[in-house]
Amino acid sequence: AGVLAAHKITASSPDTDLPTVSGLRKIGVNFTVSNKDTVKSSDVLFLAVKPPIIPFILEEVGPDIEPRHIVVSCAAGVTISSIEKKLSTFCPTPKVIRCMTNTPVIVREGATVYATGTHADVEDGKLLEQLMASVGFCTEVEEDLIDAVTGLSGSGPAYAFTALDALADGGVKMGLPRRLAVRLGAQALLGAAKMLLESEQHPGQLKDNVCSPGGATIHALHFLESGGFRSLLINAVEASCIRTRELQHLADQEKISPAAIKKTLLDKVKLESPSLSVASASKVSLFTNKSKKN
Amino acid sequence: GVAPGAWPQVAMEASELWVGFVGAGRMAGGLVRGLLQAGKVPASNILASAPSDKNLDAWRELGCRTTHCNLEVVHRSTLVFLATKPHILPGVLEEIRPAVGSHHIVVSLVAGVTIQTLQRLLPPWTKVLRIMPNLPCVVQAGAMVFSRGSNAGDEEAALLKSLLSSCGLCEEVPESYIDIHTGLSGSGVAYVYLFAEALAEGAVKMGMPGALASRIAAQTLLGAAKMLLETGEHPAKLRGDVCTPGGTTIYALHQLEKGALRATVMNAVEAATNRACDMAKD
Numbered sequence: 001a002g003v004l005a006a007h008k009i010t011a012s013s014p015d016t017d018l019p020t021v022s023g024l025r026k027i028g029v030n031f032t033v034s035n036k037d038t039v040k041s042s043d044v045l046f047l048a049v050k051p052p053i054i055p056f057i058l059e060e061v062g063p064d065i066e067p068r069h070i071v072v073s074c075a076a077g078v079t080i081s082s083i084e085k086k087l088s089t090f091c092p093t094p095k096v097i098r099c100m101t102n103t104p105v106i107v108r109e110g111a112t113v114y115a116t117g118t119h120a121d122v123e124d125g126k127l128l129e130q131l132m133a134s135v136g137f138c139t140e141v142e143e144d145l146i147d148a149v150t151g152l153s154g155s156g157p158a159y160a161f162t163a164l165d166a167l168a169d170g171g172v173k174m175g176l177p178r179r180l181a182v183r184l185g186a187q188a189l190l191g192a193a194k195m196l197l198e199s200e201q202h203p204g205q206l207k208d209n210v211c212s213p214g215g216a217t218i219h220a221l222h223f224l225e226s227g228g229f230r231s232l233l234i235n236a237v238e239a240s241c242i243r244t245r246e247l248q249h250l251a252d253q254e255k256i257s258p259a260a261i262k263k264t265l266l267d268k269v270k271l272e273s274p275s276l277s278v279a280s281a282s283k284v285s286l287f288t289n290k291s292k293k294n
Numbered sequence: 295g296v297a298p299g300a301w302p303q304v305a306m307e308a309s310e311l312w313v314g315f316v317g318a319g320r321m322a323g324g325l326v327r328g329l330l331q332a333g334k335v336p337a338s339n340i341l342a343s344a345p346s347d348k349n350l351d352a353w354r355e356l357g358c359r360t361t362h363c364n365l366e367v368v369h370r371s372t373l374v375f376l377a378t379k380p381h382i383l384p385g386v387l388e389e390i391r392p393a394v395g396s397h398h399i400v401v402s403l404v405a406g407v408t409i410q411t412l413q414r415l416l417p418p419w420t421k422v423l424r425i426m427p428n429l430p431c432v433v434q435a436g437a438m439v440f441s442r443g444s445n446a447g448d449e450e451a452a453l454l455k456s457l458l459s460s461c462g463l464c465e466e467v468p469e470s471y472i473d474i475h476t477g478l479s480g481s482g483v484a485y486v487y488l489f490a491e492a493l494a495e496g497a498v499k500m501g502m503p504g505a506l507a508s509r510i511a512a513q514t515l516l517g518a519a520k521m522l523l524e525t526g527e528h529p530a531k532l533r534g535d536v537c538t539p540g541g542t543t544i545y546a547l548h549q550l551e552k553g554a555l556r557a558t559v560m561n562a563v564e565a566a567t568n569r570a571c572d573m574a575k576d
Contacts, residue, residue, distance in 0.1 A: 201528075202528050202530045202531040202534065203530070204528050204529070204530025204531065205528045205530065205531070208528070222557060222560050222564075225554060225556040225557035225560060226554060226557035226561075227554075227557075228551065228552060228554045228557075230551045230556070231548065231551035231552040231554070234548050234551060235552075238548075
């Protein structure tokens with residue numbers, strides 16, 4: 001997106017064999033196995049580990065956190081207050097921002113929201129917003145909405161992939177080659193989303209505009225309604241949101257199974273999208289987990 | 295047949311119009327009340343026929359004239375509404391056919407009887423229109439659609455529309471829409487009653503007295519419909535306007551979606567429309 005130079009980005013991971021690691025190295029990101037090094041060479045820290053691991057990471061890097069650092073957590077269900085609490089033993093006024101994004105940041109069509117913590121200034125939030133806006137839509141919200149955002153746009157791409165897979169099946173059933181079916185299905189959703197974003201009209205109205213009387217589309221929509229399509233989607237968003245809250249609750253209790261920790265050793269590093277030109281002076285770091293003793 | 299010319303020529307001035315009703319049942323009664331309400335046709339210019347006095351009393355109370363003779367209605371009217379039961383109509387048409395002239399405008403309210411059938415059973419010069427009203431015409435909040443036959447022109451259509459707009463919404467449509475109108479609005483009124491009943495029952499379950507719940511249910515439907523009609527906004531938008539995030543309405547709507555209410559309603563409209571088509575073929 002051209003917001004940040006690659007050499008200003010540092011990422012750390014204990015496992016250097018991950019494909020994501022070599023990927024990052026190729027685009028010029030600094031790589032280290034030491035989380036501490038990452039903290040020292042950065043101003044903005046993205047915590048990109050699995051939620052149960054967050055407390056351990058905070059314990060580890062806490063001593064190195066300085067007033068200049070902005071700690072950005074992307075971990076689902078991990079509250080600002082839990083992070084602030086953990087860091088407060090090391091730093092009196094840690095700047096914490098919590099964000100929830102989604103995978104299409106990879107193609108710069110992400111959907112990101114963030115909530116600022118007690119000691120994060122307006123400029124800190126704006127800085128994050130500037131970074132994340134370079135990879136899609138980004139806006140500030142109240143923290144208590146973040147679980148709902150997870151349910152909607154966090155998990156949303158999965159709903160879309162499922163829909164696209166099924167739409168392609170429909171196309172194949174009716175005679176289209178698979179590749180073409182996938183391509184057309186994806187384009188249809190992309191186009192529809194774009195129309196909605198660029199239109200003042202309600203999606204219901206846009207739907208009506210496609211449905212000529214007695215035509216193909218209205219017949220198809222009737223099937224969707226009969227299957228409770230709408231309620232399924234509402235259920236999905238609700239379930240994802242509720243599960244996020246459950247996970248948060250578990251994390252608060254710091255009940256983590258050894259199996260979960262072992263699994264996270266193989267986690268991917270979260271990708272930002274660096275490029276060549278220079279914008280802000282901040283340095284950005286990506287964290288991942290390291291091998292941990294309990 | 296003989297084309298009688300003894301009675302007044304077609305007058306497009308409503309106040310000079312002689313209006314007749316063959317059949318004086320509920321639907322006809324609704325229309326005539328609308329006409330009178332609108333003040334377009336004086337009651338004394340309206341003549342209705344029915345086999346018994348049962349229905350005709352109410353017409354006389356409105357100031358209309360009544361008879362037991364269908365032929366008389368045709369002789370003394372220019373605009374003739376056919377409002378009999380479907381199975382009666384063929385016999386009635388045969389009876390009045392000799393008296394129907396080129397000055398007459400024949401408007402059929404009879405469910406399921408097509409323009410083709412009407413034109414077949416009437417003289418070839420007859421100006422025929424077919425209308426499908428719905429029950430709330432009785433309270434001048436009806437929804438009516440009409441289509442014209444081969445000899446009915448813009449003047450006749452305009453006359454009908456202007457007369458019946460007093461009973462509610464009145465639109466000209468291709469005849470193929472008439473069965474759909476039945477499914478949507480003719481029968482549709484019953485769907486609304488069902489919904490109103492269910493709303494009230496829900497309230498009763500939650501502790502509200504039935505009579506109050508019913509009145510509020512009805513007023514809710516009325517108010518929502520009024521907003522729809524007056525704002526011209528898309529119903530989805532109006533629905534969204536009522537839904538505060540995480541509030542009561544969205545919780546309730548989720549229940550409705552879980553029950554596939556939309557599809558069920560579409561099924562109902564489809565079933566009624568198909569049934570109307572089938573019945574028309576009989």
